[in-house]
Structure formats: C-alpha cells, structure tokens
Amino acid sequence: MNQDYIIPNAWSIIEEGFEKDRVKSSESLFSIGNGAMGQRANFEEFYSGDTFQGSYIAGVYYPDKTKVGWWKNGYPEYFAKVLNAPVWIGINIEINGEQFDLNTCKEVKNFRRELNMQEGLLDRSFVAVLPSGLEIEVFVRRFLAADLDELGAIKYDIKPLNGDANIVYKPYVDAHVKNEDANWEEIFWESIGSEIKGEQGFVQARTFKTHFNVVTYMENAIFINGEKQAITPSATKTEWKVEFTYEVNVKANETVTIQKFGGYVVSTNHKANELVTAAENVLAQANALGYEQLLTNQKQAWAQTWEMADITIDGDVKAQQGIRFNIFQLNQTYSGKDARLNIGPKGFTGEKYGGSTYWDTEAYCLPFYMATKNQEVARNLLTYRYNQLDKAIENAEKLGFTNGAALYPMVTMNGEECHNEWEITFEEIHRNAAIAFAVFNYTRFTGDESYIPEAGLEVLLGIARFWKQRVNWSTDKKQYVMLGVTGPNEYENNVNNNFHSNYCAQWCMNYLIEQAENVKTNYPEDFARIAAKTNITDAELAEMKEVAANIYFPYSEEFDVYLQQDGFLDKDLTPVSELAKEERPINQKWSWDRILRSAYIKQADTLQAFYYFEDDFSREQLEKHFDFYEPLTVHESSLSPCVHSIQAATLGRMEQAYTFYLRTSRLDLDDYNKEVHEGLHITSMAGTWMSIVEGFGGMRVKNDALYFEPRLPEQWEGFSFKINFRNQILKVNVNKGETTFELEGTEPLEVYVFDQKVVVQPSI
Template sequence: MKEYLKHDEWCIIEEGFNPENHQSSESIFSLGNGKMGHRANFEETYSGPSLQGSYVAGIYYPDKTRVGWWKNGYPEYFAKVLNSPNWIGIDVQIDGHYLDLYTCKTDNFKRTLNMKEGYLLREFTATMDDGKKIQISAKRFVSMADTENGAIRYSVTPLNFDGKIAFTAYLDGDVENEDSNYDEKFWNIIEMEAHAGEAYLVTETKKIGFRAGFGMKIVAKIGDSELKTTPEVLKKEAWVANRIERTVKEGECFSIDKIVGVTSSLNYDKAAVLEATKKVTASGFQKGFEALLKDHIKVWADKWVLSDIRIKGDIAAQQGIRFNIFHLNQTYTGEDERLNVGPKGFTGEKYGGSTYWDTEAYCVPFFIATAPSEVTRNLLIYRYKHLDRAIENAEKLGFKNGAALYPMVTINGEECHNEWEITFEEIHRNGAIAFAIHNYIRHTNDEAYLSEYGLEVLLGISRFWSQRITFSEERQKYVMLGVTGPNEYENNINNNWYTNKMAVWCLKYTIEALTKVKAMNEARYNEIIAKTSFSYEGEVPRWEDIVAKMHFPYNEKLQVFMQQDGYMDKEQILVDQLNPAERPINQYWSWDRILRSCYIKQADTLQGIYVFEEEFDMETIKRNFEFYEPRTVHESSLSPCVHSVLAAKIGDYDKAYEMYLRTSRLDIDDYNHEAHEGLHITSMAGTWMSIVEGFGGKRVHDGELFLNPIIPKQWQEYSFRIAFMGNDMEVIVNSQEVTILSHAKNQIELKVYDQKVSVEPGQSTTVQTK
C-alpha cells in the first residue's frame, strides 16, 4: 500500500512532491468527460519517469497480436486505446532555463483533485539552479458541459527577482503508446496550422483512418490585464506552438489561459474535422476560462445530486466512495451508444479495448440506480449493435446457426483479446450480458426492450450455450469442458460452477423471454423468429433438457458448491498462511505455481451466489463464503466488492467493512501496486455496490424493491440516492433509524426489513434500524 495522499471528504490531495509517486498520481488525478480525457501529466517540461496519456473516446488502433505461435481462431489484433496528441503542454522558461520539477527544488507542493467541481489544481514554489524562486499555480479541467473543450490557467509569479518569463503553449502529435507491440507509432499528421494566438493539428490513425482534431487559443495576462503582445508562432514536424515572453517584475503574476478544442471523425465528416476543431476552439475561447468552468461545475453539481453517497464519521471511507463515483461519472455519461466504460477509462493504456464483462456485471447496477434509464439502455444497445460480430466470433471457433460469443475485449464487437485461455475459455461473460438485460428490465419495467433488442441477443447467447455444453454418458449429465471461470488463476478446467449456473439461467430466461415477447408483440416476435431462423420445437427442448440435467460440482462433506471439478485435489493452504513478502502472488510466483494452487483471484463461486442470492438460504451462503473467502487473494479489482456485499448479508460486518475499504481505496492506496498503469474504473462501480447492496441491503425481486440496511460501527450515518421504476428516493441510515425520503412524482412502495413502506411524493418515512 501507498498512503501518501491526504484524507479529505471532497478532494484528493498530494502534499510534497516525490517523483517515485508521480506516475501513480498521474493516474489518480486524471480528468475526463466521457468524450475525452487526460492523465495528470504536468503541463511544463518534466524529464523524470512519466506515462503521457491523452485519450479520445471511441478511437483505437488494431495493433497486430504478438504471439510465439498462431492458433486457429486467434484474434488478429489487440485493440489499443490510443495515446492521442498531447494538448496540455505549456513549457515554462525562466530567463532561458526550463522549469522541470524533476531537476529543480520544490517547496509547498500541493496537487488537488477537486471532485465536487471536477478540476485539477497544482500549486508549488520552485527554486531554479541559479537561486531564482517562482510561485506556480496551474488549474485545468475537461468540460462536462462543453464536452469538446478543455481549459488550462497557468500562472508564474517571481518571488525574488525581476526577469524574463516565457510560456510556450503547444500541441504535440508525436506521441506513442507504451504498450505498442512493435514499437510502432499509430498516428499520421494530416494538417497543421499555427497563427498568432492559435494553433491546430489534425491527425489520422494508421490502418483504420480515424481522424482527431486538436486546437488551442491562448491569452496571456499580467495580473488582471490582458497582454496585447503578438505571440511568436512555432512549427516543427508534428508540433505547433505559440510562444509569449515577457519581462516580469518581482511579485507580478504572469499567466496564460489555454482553451482547447478536441473533435474526431466519430462526430464529423473526415474532411470537416479541421473546420469543426476551429469552431469548437473558438466557441470555448469566446466563453473564456471562468464561464467554461462555471458551466462545468453546474453539470457536476447535478451529477452529484443523483449519485453522491454521504458518510459521516469516516473520512477515509467518504473520500474513497466519492473518488470512485467521480471517475465513473467522468468516464461514461451515456450520451453516445457507440461508447462504453473502458477498464482504465481515461487514466491509462493497460488492457486495451473499451468493453469487458465488467460493464454488465458491475457498472450496469450503478448506472441503473444513479442515472436516467437511457444511460443503461445505451449500454445494452451497444451490445445489440455488436450482435453480428458476436456471431462472427463464435463462427471462427466452429459454432453455427447464429450462436453468439460476445468478446472478452472489444471496441467494435470483434474479439481482440490476446490470451487464449481467457479469450475463448472465459465464456461466462456471455451470461453477464444476458443478466444485464434482465437487471435493466426489473429496475425500469422497460419490457419493450426485450422485443426491440433484448430477445435477439438472448437467442444468440443461448444458442452458444446449447452448442458449447456436452452431454456426458458417464455422468448422464450435461457438462461444460475447458473453461476459465471468473477466477483467472484457474485455466482450462471442467464444470466451473459459476459458468454452468450462468448458462442454465440464460437458457431459462430466454425461454421466458420468447413467451413474453410473443404475448406482448406477436408481429415483432414473428419478425425475430424469421430473422434468426429460430425453431422453437427444434431448439427449446434441448435447452430444457440442459436446464434439467446440468452438472453442478458439489462437496457433500463440506456442503459447499465446488468451484470446479477437482478443486479439492489442490493443496488447501489458506491465504493467511502465505508469506506477505510474496504478495501479490501474481508479481512473485510463476504462472505454473499459481495454476496448481488453491488460490482464487476474485469471487467465482461466490460471484454466482451474489448474482442468484435469492435461490440460497442464509446457511448455504454463509458456508460457501466461509470456505472460499479465506482462499481468495483479492488480486483482481473486481473481488473485494462482491465479498463485501456477501459479508454484510451474512452478518460479518467487520469483513464487510474491511472489503469495502479495500475496494474503495484500491487505487488511492494502491493495494495491488499498479496504480501507475491506470485506475480500475469498472470495479469502482463495485465500491458503490458495497454500500448500496452491501450495507444498504438493496435487492429487487419480483418487481419489488427491498432494503435491509445495516451501519458499520465506524460510521455515524450514511445516505445514498437510487432510482427504481422511475421513482427517485434517498435512503438515510444511522444506528437508530432508516429514513426514506421521496424525490419522486409518484407514491413509492418498497419493503424495509420486510416491512411494507409507502412514501408520498416529497415526503419521508422512518423505520427503526435493526
């Protein structure tokens, strides 16, 4: 763990500059707005270790897969989230010497991510080699209101001298990905322009031909007075800039505002990208830094109204949940169905692609409850529009008749993950996509989604399961061979309990969906049947037989579900017996040793119990939790949240709180020593689940909302806001009572501790805490 960041309810604060923490801070202090984002790289020159990162949503590069040998069906490329041209750059020279925090002395360094208002502020005093001291303030944001604009205000104040200070504001297209398989640069420069006070750069990705436009306009000031000086125009290959130099007196503040416009061919015709960039940049510049910031803060205020979770009495816990909610909201806004929730968002390159099963399993519950229903609907439509590609992915592996295997990693629907044992064995992801459809409908009552989009997806997924499952003559049961479950520390195993459970549920749900769509909209039903060449009589009987005869590993002696066949053949040494110096094991052990161990990367069997909790009694849940959690190393970001929810369910409140802190502060405190690579955006939704579904006990069954709140002993009070069936409500919990406050237009009905509660619009109801 790294604990160098100050605890604060609304801010992430780094006091004092340590280059060893810098790349982690570049991730943690990242900014985004759903369309674009940037790691917290310094604006000025920095010669120390740094991962420069600028990202435009939806733009990627198909980097050829690098493997020692090829297998049939292997993905031809790995989709890279592209490091895009750098637009934040402002070099600073003090009497001809570059400001560089890696080489100069700094005092009073403070970097602040204001999560409430969505901006990054950096303040410090620097002493140059010749003894000259300057005070620096740099404030920037990526607008949530004007989503193609970013803005920077950078100021320098000489403290002990009069001298020449120069700003060189630039756009740099000479960038590369750290994870490039063949050290290739992925961008071509198409157009460059620079004039006094402005500059523009249009770049195009190789192979696919995405275009991105970057523009800047600048204004400099001494104090509050705008300078009329004409900037020097500079150009290099792939680099355009404006330079302003001024003799500044001791104590005078010399500042520059840099307003940026970023566009892409996702939203404009290729030939029009430059012109669009100029218009967007001019529009932002005309509004100015302060007006852009005001509108940006207003959007954040509205988002916090719906998604904030308040915790009294525990600043570390409060900071953790707000940090997670902040990054979720700035990564995905739901306005564009072509986009999704990237596993690193706008904070790093690792993992590539933009979509994992994390979206459906973890992010959908968050967005269902905290955003308009259209946001989650767009996440589901994203998958619908990739259905043809999912069918192609399955065909490459020999599946037929419209069977669909959704990719492990994708941007455009095509599989582009480059680890065979994950890509083609971790097939439980199909189930997460199907369950997300069910989860969305049961929270919104949008049954029409089934006939419009959902049923086609379910049919493709169920056809895949039907063909992937084998009938064992030996067992006289159906089995699932050669899979990887959520626990990626097990590969090519047979009968992963969670995968088998998901497959059976999908088949049952698809049969129900067929009946429902036929009853709701027979014309649409017939259209889907014709489009998919579906035969109810020819396919459903096999599905029903699989449901009735599926093999689920079970240990009679322990009375727990077995993660897979043969799990108990492994040496059963518990996690607390491991040498702490060898943790995390994925950084110290060989893969062979990991695969032969009993250790579990993340919830696997417990993932299934979490999803289908209503099927199991409390004793069953407790036995399985107490068996599997001590064998779980929690080396996936997706692990602690599920364990926190289940621990709260079985009454192990200390474990629930421990796992909550781990998931909420996973990146802030860098539990797994990997924050420098980028943040774990999708698992951040799991932090929300830990509170709302864990401590809050939120569940939905048969069209009813249930709450079963508990409160950790470390907290005085907590509250969250959720929407259910279009009704918005706030839940406030302390040790004495639970208050349900309605923000809805209609009467709200729910159950609190199995007690039926009705709340009128604008009113509140209180129930005693159990």
Template sequence: MQVRNHRFPPDPWCLREDAPDAASHFLNETLFALGNGYIGVRGTAEEGWSGPAGTSRDGTYLNGFHESEPIHYPETAFALAKTNQFMLNVPNAKGIAIWIDDGNASSGERFDPLQGTLGTYRRSLDLRHGVLERTLTWTAPSGRSIALRSRRLVCLDNRHLLALEVEVTPLNFSGTVRFVSSLDGAVRNLEAGDDPRIGSAVSGASLQLLSAEQEGDFSALVQRTRNSGFTLVSATLTEVADRPAVQAQCRRDDLRLEQTYAIPVAQGEKAAVRKYACYHTSRDYPETELMPRSRDLLDAARAEGFDALVVRQAAYLAGFWQQADVEIDGDDLLQQGIRFNQYHLLQSVGRDGKTNISAKGVTGEGYEGHYFWDTEIYIFPFFLYNKPEIARALLEYRWAGLESARRRARQMSHAKGALYPWRTIAGEECSAYFPAGTAQYHINADIAYSIRQYLDATGDDAWLRAHGAEIVMETARIWTGIGSYDRQGRFVINEVTGPDEYTALVNNNYYTNAMAQAHLEFAAAIAARLASEFPEDHARIAQSMSLDPAEPEEWANAARLMRLPYDAELRIHEQDDSFLSKKPWDFANTPAENYPLLLNYHPMVIYRHQVCKQADVVLALLLLSSRFELDDKRRDFDYYEAVTTHDSSLSSCIFSIVAAEVGYAGKAYDYFMETARLDLDDTHGNTCHGVHTAAMAGTWLGVAYGFGGMRTDGGSLRFAPTLPAQWQGYRFRIQLRGCLLEVGVNVAGTTYRLARGDALRFTHHGRPVELTAAQPEHQEAA
C-alpha cells in the same frame, strides 16, 4: 485490517497533494487525471516532468480511438484472436512551458519545480467542481521568485473539449514571462513488458502525420492510424488573458507545434494564458468535417471563456452528486475514497453508445484500453441506479457489437447465436490467451444479466423490443451450442473458464452454469412474452434470427436440467467438477513477494492447485442471491475465503458484500476498506498504469448491496441494512422506475424517503414497505 499510510489529507471533497514527490509522481499522475468519458488526460503538469526515468507517463487518451496490430503466435491454431486493438496515446495538447527573465532574454530560466527552490505548494482535485488546481511559489537558481497558479478541466458536458489556465506573478523582480504553448504529436504508447496487465506490443509509431496547420493562436495536427485507418485532428487555441494583444511567435519542430508569448510584467503583476484544446476523429464524423468542427469548437470556447466553462462544469457535477452521492458519517478517509471512486467512474465511462468503460478508464495504458465483463457485473449497476441514461448507452454499445459477436460465434464453430468477446474495443476478440479469455463464455450471461437488471429497473419495453430481446436470445443460443446432456440427463457445460482466472478450462464451472441457467430462463421468458404481448416484434425478431419455434422450449429444458456442482459431504457448491480434487495451494510457504501468483508461477502450476484469484462461487451467491439459503452462503464463503488470494482487484468488494450478508461484520468492513481506497492507497501496486474502474464501482456496491443489503434479482427490490460499528450513519440514493429513493441508516434505524416519483414498493428485512407522494417517508427502528 492492515493499517495503511494514507498519503492524502482526508478531505471528503478533495484530493490534495502538499509536496511533489518523485517516488509517487507516476502514481499521482493517475490519481489526478481528468476525463469526461471520451478524453482522458493524466495528471502531469503543463510544463512537463524532469524527474528520474520511470517516474512519469505523460498521456492523453480517447476512449474508443484505437490502433490495431496483428497478434503473432509462435504456435497458432484455428480461430485464435488474430488482431489486437489498443487505445492510443494521442498528441499532448496541455503543454505550456514557462520562462522568466529580468528583461534580458539571454538570462532566461525555465520554470522547473525540481530545480531551484520550491516554496509553498498545493495541488488539488476538486470533486465538486471538476477542476485540477495547482498553486506554488518557486525561486530560480538566479534568485528570481514567482507565484504560479494553474487550473485545468476536461469538459463533462462537451466530450471533445479541455481547457486550462496558467498564471505567473513575479514576486521579487520585473521582467518578462514567456509562455511556450505546445501541441506535441511525438508521443508513443507504453510497450509491453513482463506484466501481462501493462502495455501493448506496438511495432512503431501508430499515428502518421498527414498535415499540420499553425497560424496565430491556432495549431492543429492531422494524423491517421497506420492499420485501423482512423483520422485524428488535435487542435489548440491559446490566448493571453486580460491584456492587449500579444503576438504569438510560431515554431514547428517536426511533430511539435509551438506558440510563444512574451509578456512584460512588473513585480507583483500577473501574466496569464488560457488554452483550449479539442480532439475529433473519423470514428465520429466524416473526415472532411474534422478540421472545421475543431476550429468552430475552439472559437466558441474562447468566446465563452475559461471561467464560464468552470461554472458549467460545477453545474454538471452538482446534478451528478445530487443523485449519486454516498454519504458516510464517521470516516473522512472512507468518504474521500468513495467520492473519488465515483468521480473517476463518471470521468471514465463512454456515453455515446459506441464506447464503453475500460478496466483502467481513460487514465492509463493498463489492459490497453480494453473493455471486459467488468462493465456489466461491477460498473453497470452503479450507473443503472444513479444515471440510468448512461446504463442504457452501455447496453447500446453491446447492441452495436452484436454482428461482431455473431461472427465470433461462427469462428468458434457455433452454427447460430452470438458470442461476445472477452477483451475488445471495437467488437472483435482481442484476447491472445484463450484459457483466460475466449474460454470465459460467461461473458454472454453477464451481458444478459445486465439487460435484465436494466429492464427490471426501468421498465423500458421499447428498448427490449428494439434491441434487448435479440441480444438475450442470440446469446442464449450459445449455451445449447456448447452444452450437452450427460448420461444422467443433466445439462453440462464443459471446457470453460469461470471468473476465477487461477482455474482454467474446467467442466461445469458453477458460476458459468448458474448464470447460464438464469440466462436461458430469461431468454425463454422473453420469447414467450414477445409472442403474447408484442406479436409483431416477435415475428420480426424471429425472422431476423431465423428462430426455430422449438428453441425457447429447448432453452427452458436446458435450464431445468442444468448441472450445478455440489459436494454433499462439505455441503458447499463446488467451483467446478475437479476443483475439490486438486492439491490445495501451500499458502503458508508462499512468500509475500510471490503475490500476485500470475507474475511468479507458470499458469499450469497455478491451474493444478486449489487456489482462487478472485470471487467465483461467491460472486454467484451475490448475483443470484435469492437462489441460495443463508447457511449455504455462509459455508461457501468460509470455504472459498480460505483459498482465495484476492490477486484480482475485482475480488474484495464481492467478499465484502457476501460477508455482510452472512453476518461477518468485521470481515465485511475490512474487505470494503480494501476496495474503497484500493487506488488512493495503491494496494495492488499498479495504479500508476491506470485506476481500477471495477473496484471503484465495487465500492458503491459495497455500500448499497453490502451494508444496505440491497438486492434486485427476481425483479423485486429488497433491503436488509446493517450499520458498521465504525460509522455513525450512511446514506445513498437509487433511481428505480422513475423514482428516486433515499436510504439513510444510523444507530436509531433506517429511514426511507421517496425524493421523486409517485409510489415505490420494497421490503425491509422481509417486511413490506410502500412509499407514495402523499406518504414519502418510512422509518424502521434499529
């Protein structure tokens, strides 16, 4: 594995920066971002950033709050996506500028870490307490010195609220500290450039000002999106801490509202302000309630106090880590990477059933805030086995989008069924490049796969009957709509794109066909089970869908006769009907600077070659593990590893897991490390535009599915643990059927402990194990 220069000290519970650096500032804004699944605030300091152009992107984002713009095609065609949706950069509520003087306001100097002299400096993101803290000393050009401490949090138990505190102590003078607290609505989204992964085709300012309110310590902006029609209220409440009332001086400059607090201080005396901010939108509440809700929430937050919010934040995270923590013995860099990734997943995921988790979370504008299949295949398992209530909320989001998926199916000339969008926020297809977007029909099977995982893990028949069965069956209809039987009687699925986006519009993509087969089998089984066990629900759903009684047998027949390409000579599963006939990519003569290929070669050049962007067949080996023999997995891995660039951040974690299973311990570890610190070490060079949530979740998969050998396909739980040579041990936990199971592996062997629940059965390297409340622990020697 390539040795990288790790920029942060390897603290297992903290991300720490010991000096500000313009070269890494843009990236660090992402890494030090805070969020709660709804609000996301990039890690720019309260006073802003005066560094060179292109070294900062100050942003605040609301998951699901979006603008829409028409997609303009020079050459259009029927049923191409018509409208794009993009997550908005909303008003910046965290701004606090600081001015110091010796009693003469005309000699005031603004605090700027890039001017004057910076002494001590530390910024840290505490993963146990959920607080971003910065401490420093600074000397102004005049020679006046101050100590500064700031703390910030985005409340994990109140999705509308964020809070911060800034303290300044004069070290060698007495005078005045002025805090200028701002609510800045003059923000814009990043405009698209040559990289298709970044920015939006925004035609102008997306938020129009309706009104502004400012009185005393309170400020609020009321704005509306131009096209999507949502109203937003952004509001702040600022207070001077631990002092008699200091009157705010209010100022408005167009879209910017300010309150200035001038605090006289003696040398060594602390001056501090606390600020509470909130966002409410008409996506969630009637427009008339937005301002009253904002005022009430801010008043309640001030009454509770900043320190109490800090305590609540720590309590929330203590519960999260008690269930979700993955512990590594022997590698602090890796431990830091795993916990950092899990923390950002918690910060990024929507929990209300109306929002999802975007490819970049709420940390940046990459991929425009769109939701992809990343959720179901990469991210969903992490929440399913650690916080199943969040997993259910993610499925509720898909239920909420079912009608949009039905409409999309009609646009795509399917007489019945539902086709989920490849890229979306509100449910409509937003992918303007259909060969790597709409053509990825496997999104339907991915969603069905996650529903099956959820039902196997929770036994939630109530959700199956209320929502899950209808989603699974409606989406299964698409396969019999798009597929057909060839002259040999095989069921074939033509002109689709699989996970590998360097191979587009092919016949019988192996991953798509194999996942469609499992989907069709599942749909037929659900129909039979409903008819047998829940006839009233079956009748209701059948009526709602206009389900023909013959359809489930048609699904089962298509699954039975599904074409799954296989090359008998190479003894590998073919990625599609044409993949092996293509000219291999000339890797030896492709310079390193030409990766990723998508930024340096026309798509048609790439499509004509035998080259993969990411795991495709190899992903099927994981998801449908029980359908393959170990030797088949090894041969497939060997072949496809040689032609895969891993230009996608979704790739290395899957190769790590399968490498561990087939016995390639070194490769498994190298691929895993590439995943675990992908964002911390910026290995893909674009973390500045947001974290990679799928890779973050892939790190957890790498421990549980990879080294832990965990599999659940087929409804049974099984483990086949291995211990990487670089570690002394590791532990992870999973929730399943109301039980909490802890798995610990070290040089002596594996220990399974039932931490909660009555009984749990599974296998260890094929041998049955049963844990009960009376006998909650079982050990297996190495």
C-alpha cells in the same frame, strides 16, 4: 495498503510536497476526464523526470498486431489498444532564458495538488526555486468541460517572487506521440498536417488502420495581473506540431498568466474534412462564454452529477473520500450519452489491458449507471452489445459454432475479439452470461419492458444458442457437461464443469425460453420479426429446455457445497490465512503452474454466481459457500473485494464487510496492488458503489419493488445514497438505529426494510 500520502478530505484528493517518485502514481490518481476525453495528470510544462505521459480520446483505438508465442487457430489478428492521443495540454516555459522543469529546480516548496471532485477541477500550486535562484510562485488549474465535451481549459499563473523575470510561454499541440503499450514499438498515428490561423493552432493526425481522424487544437491568451495583454505570438509549425511563443517581461510579484483552450474534435463526430472548422466552432463557443463562465458551468455540471450520484458517509473521512473518488472517476470515464462508447478498465488514466469493454461493464458498472443516471444511460450500455451482436456471432463461428450462436469477446473496441491468450479468449466464456444477465438486471430494475422485444431477445438468443452448443452430453455422467472453461477465477484454466459457468449457461437458456414466450405472447410483431431473422422455433426452444434441465453441477456431499469445478477437492485446501506473508501476492511470488494447481481463488467465482442469482439460494447456502470459498480467496483482482463485501454484509459480518469495502474503495488511493502508476481501476470502482448500496444498504429489486437490509459498519455514524428507481429519486439515509427515506417524485413508493413494508411519501 502500499502508500498513504493522499490527504484525507471529504471532497478532494490532495497531495502535499513534491516527491519525484510519486509523480507517476499521482499522474494516475489526479487524472481528469469528461467522458469524451481525458488524460493523466501530466504537467503542462516540460518535465524531465520519470513520467507516464497519457492523453486519451473515447472510442479512438488502434488494432495493434497481436503478439503471441505460438499462434493458435481462432486467435484474433490484433489486440485493440487504448490509443495515446496527441497532446493538447502542453505549455513549455522558459524563465530568464532557462527551461522551467520541476525536475531540475533547486527546490520545490509548498507543492500541492488538489483534485477538486465536487467541481471537477485539477489544481496545482508550488513555489519553485529555479537553478538561477529566482523563486516563482505557480498556480495551475485545468479542467475538461463537462458540458462542452470537446473542450479543455488551463490557467497557468507565474509570479516571480524575488526578482524580475522574462517569461516565455510556449503552448503547443503535438500529435507525435507513442503508446507506452505498443506490441511492436510502432507509431500508431500518421500526420495529416498542421495549420495556424491567427492565434489558433491545429494539428491533424489519423490513426493507421482504423483511420480515426483527430484535430488537436488550441488558442491562448496572456494576462498580467489579470489583465489581458495584446501580444502577438510567434509561431512554429511542423507536420506534427504547432507551437506559439509568447514573451513577457514582468517585475517581481507581478502575475503572468497564460490561458489555454484546447482539446480534440474527432471524425466519429464530425466529417473528417471539416474538423478544423469544427475546432474553430468549439473555440468560438469557448471564447464567447469566456473562462470564468466555463468555470461556473463546470461547477454546475458537477453539482448536478453529484446531486444524484453522491454517497455520504459520516464519521469516516477516508471511507468518504474513497467512495467519492470512485464515483467521480466513473463519471469522468463514461457519461452515458453515446451508445458507441463503453467503460474501459483504466478509463482515461492508462493503457494497460487495451480495449474498452470487458464483462466488467455488465457485471459491475451497469448497476451504478442504472441507479445514478436516467435509464437511457443504462440502456445505451445494452445497446452497445446489441449493435455488436453480428460480430459476436462471427466470433463464435470462428471457433466452430453455428446457427447464430454468439460469443461476445473478452475484450473489444468494436465488437471484435482482441484478446489473445487461449485460456481467456476461448475459454473465459462466462462473460457471455454477464451480458444476458445485464438484460435481466436492467429490466428488473428499470421496469422497462420494451428493451427485450425491441433488441434484447436477439442477444439472449445468440447467447443461449452458444451455451447449448458449448455443453456436451456425457454418457458417463448422463448429464450435459461443459468442458474446458476458465471461470471468473482466472487462477484456474481449462477446467471442466465450472459451477459458475454451468449455472450461468442453464440460467441463460431458461431466461431465453421465458423471454421468448413472453415476446411471442405480448409482442407478437416483434416476435415475428425476430423469428424471421433468427429462425427461432418451438422445437429449438424445447431442445434447449431439455438441455438446460440436465446440466451437471459438481457438488460435494461432504461439504454440502457446489464445487468450483470438477476435481476441486483434490487440491490442498490450506486457507490463505496460513500462507506466509512473503508468498503474497501469489501472482507475483509463485510460478503460474503453482498458482493453477493451488486452490487459491483470484476473485469470486462460485460466489459470483451466488451474487448474480442470489434469490436461487438460501442465506444458509450463501453462508456455507462463503465460508468454504472466501478463506481460499486471495482477492488479487480489483473486482474481488466488492462482491465479498456485499456478501459479508448480507451475512451480517460487518467487520469483514468493512475491511473489504476499504480495500475496494481505496484500492488506488492506497495502492493496494502496487500498480497505481499504470492507471486506475475504473471498472472495479462501480463495485465500490455496489458495496455500499447493495452491501451496507442491502438494496435489491424483487417483484418490482425495492428491498433494503441496511446495516451500518461500526466505524460509521451513518451513510446515505440516492437511486433513480423508475423515474423517482429515492434517498436512503442509514443512521444508527434508523433508516429514513426521502423521495423526489409524484407517487408514494412502497419499499421493504428487512421485508417490512414502508410507504415513502414524496417529500421534495
């Protein structure tokens, strides 16, 4: 843990007191989003202190020219960056002729920020003593409409306390923004121009290269003591920016409010030449509803989301806050409505890692969205990859693969690879298996048999073909080996016979063979279509079967465990617990070569395979491997603690499971990795959800039924979660001594608790 200023609260993230050195951290933690857009909790008004300004629009990216020391064949030409979008939230303020800036106030009292997760609202309040001595009381509320997802709303109240005041609000929209993360310090936007229509302002900008066209717009209104004022603002306009100026004189204790509606309309959803009209339409809708109704709608929309997604934890408010924060952020990042979008590792909270889509989506996020939303959302995530299959085949061709072999990119925006470290880009190929596994996982959970014949089989085939070509026959071992890979544990590069990757390869090939036979038998028309397109033949499947059956797995007789890779036992196996504290985290303290040759594991690797393919191994095997690998694991990836939490719970090691749970659920709130100022770890938040549902709840799907092994951490009195299982909603309440179920649905549901059948009757 690195910080603990966030006040424990079941439903809100709260900060009290204004500390300048926490500003960037809070900007990340109090970020808001609505799936279509989002931004860091930057102040609306000018702030001269240390800040990381960031607004983001889903799916709008920039292909920044790649930066490498030495170019290697096969590198992509660009690295897609999450794009810092134009600013719509800005409201500069002058009071009695002085610019208002929290950084230069004499004093800031009663500062309080609250991210109301229940209702989807960001509030900020304080009393500021201005350099002139004037005290003002401020309350600001901001939200991004969950239903009207092109709209954001702000109310900004100022009440002078000890004197009259001339208050000037200067709301603006500004497209002249720069990425913090830009390889060559270039601007990624070009101005298309700006426009003023009455009290509405619009700036239009287009990204270079990708040509995303965005209109950033606003309309404002001024109130005194709640009463709308008829003030005609003056306006200024440059090609990049529109700014209105509203001047108001008020007496002490009168409240002046500016209400700002604003947001983005984007050429991915509208014609590029109709964007201003589209923005006008959004504003018309917003004005018709009015601020109060928008607020009511916001609360309702979030209530609906929580109705399904909430997890309650009794007796441990920090754990409760942690899980709700995770669920809230996941829902802010991705709504599942749009198959073109995906879940970026930092969501709308920062720029690091670029791109939007990692294997995190399939391995960590899919289970969450699959269980807490309707199955269409999960299917959209699969469709995203199906739509990018051609690009994955091209990507594999660039690396020398043939015959429709597909290698999905490590990081992508549009299906093209945009990562450029050879040891990751070319070698961390287990990502390909996560995508196949997601198809299996989706089908297993939802029971939707239609995806595979309609689309999934082609994806599975491309992936299986890749694996078949990626292994080679070792005349020495008389088996197929896989050379030169990086497993999920990125603290090993270019290793041979990584157990995880080899196991995944075998599984993918076998699953493809099984599903090809299934489609051939049960969906002959689909099979004919796919065969015509892909030239899949029985001979190819037979060959693949032979390869899959003869994959080599490194194994130690001495320890009776599969080895993470060839030669693993040559390493010094001193456990992490014996490392001096000042040596950690090793990724900050050790040189890269030392990390590589150490046995230390960044995140679950062999154990990740045990997580995916749990049913293939006995509990005894799991225990043996957990005891071998976990002590060597430094958990320096945000994706690490959750898998270990689940496995520790599965093994009944509740204290350890609980520790891992806290680390994953409060990773950002408590800033374990000292990097929350860069943004939040969105994708690992889904791992937190899994820790509860699959870890403490022990939920699995086997043979079309739900299985539970509920285990309550000692610290908790109880917990509950809901899952949408095949269109019936099951609530699971785990309490001391008993587990109860509530079912919203029409049919009784058979579930298994520690392998004992329980029939749950619809109760709601």
